[in-house]
Amino acid sequence: MSDYEIPPPEPKEIDEKLSMELQILASNAVLKGHPSGDEKCDNCLYYLDPTQEISYCWHQKLRILVGGEWWCQWWEEIPEE
Ligand code: SF4
Numbered sequence: 378m379s380d381y382e383i384p385p386p387e388p389k390e391i392d393e394k395l396s397m398e399l400q401i402l403a404s405n406a407v408l409k410g411h412p413s414g415d416e417k418c419d420n421c422l423y424y425l426d427p428t429q430e431i432s433y434c435w436h437q438k439l440r441i442l443v444g445g446e447w448w449c450q451w452w453e454e455i456p457e458e
Pocket residue numbers: 408417418419421422423424434435436439443447448449450451452453
């Protein structure tokens with residue numbers, strides 16, 4: 378029997394890098410984890426699939442997964458057809 382213990386998981390360098398990049402991106406977008414009044418990702422033009430609680434935001438400055446209840450300064454009304 379070995380005394381070797383598996384070390385607890387730790388964030389790697391790539392995680393620190395991605396975390397920093399995403400924080401800058403979120404900060405530029407003024408991205409919040411809650412709605413702003415009636416405005417939220419769920420009813421924004423850029424939210425790809427409003428039937429999902431989490432979906433892809435296709436705004437060119439974001440292109441990340443966001444939550445339906447989130448909001449950012451680039452919120453845009455869905456035009457009526
Ligand atoms: S542009 Fe902003 S408000 Fe619209 S889906 Fe993307 S993150 Fe949400």
